[in-house]
Every structure is written in C-alpha cells, then in structure tokens.
Amino acid sequence: MVREIPEGRVASYGQVAELAGIPRGARQVGRALGSQPDGDDVPWHRVIQASGRIAFPEGSAQYDEQSRLLRMENVAIVAGRIDMRQFRWQPDLDELLWKPTPAWDEE
DNA sequence: TAAGTGACGTCCG
C-alpha cells in the first residue's frame, strides 16, 4: 500500500491501515515499516502521523533522515509539521487535488 | 499468564 503513495505526497499510518483493510491498524503499519529491511523499495518516509508530524522524536537521526527525504520530494515541513490539507495523498482525487491549488479556501 | 511497550488515533480539558 505504501508503495502506492506517489512522490511528493504523504499518508498517515491510520490512512494506510484503512486502505489496506485494517481499520484500526495504525500501529500495525508502524510495526510493518519498522520491520522492513532498509534499502528496500518502500517509501516509508511518506507515512506520517495524522497530525502531520513525523513519528520519530525531533532531533533523532531517524527524524532527520525522514524529513530530509521528504524535503527532497518537495514536501514542506514547517515548524515540524506537514500541511496535510496540501500533501495528504488522496488515492482517487489525486490528480484533481494536486493541480495548481486555488480551490481550498472552502476551509 | 500478566504487564509493559510502541514509526498511532481520538477525545477531552
């Protein structure tokens, strides 16, 4: 499922779990990613907390690595947070939402 | 077998 997340977009653990058919399996997703051998082709860095924060403690090597990879994909991390309204991956509406952007003043 | 522990999420104050 995580491999489906396109570059430049992110998804929350809960979202991935749900899409994978595991309603309350957010923690399972975290475990799965953690047990994934490094150097694999799974874009683990695109999975973050629903709050828009990176799950690792700020300042940790892992936090730095993840934020680095995200920024490399042009995902903005402001004040330790990622704007989910802007970068959250939406499987179906993806193409629609990722266009320029004018339409979200409805918020 | 029971208790502790997370790469989490939601609710509440």
Next chain:
DNA sequence: GCGGACGCCACTT
C-alpha cells in the same frame, strides 16, 4: 495547540 487518558494490537518481558 498541547498534554493526558484510553483504545488498539502484536510482540516482548
């Protein structure tokens, strides 16, 4: 917006 309490579930002690 933040921290605490709980819920969650697959391990590990």
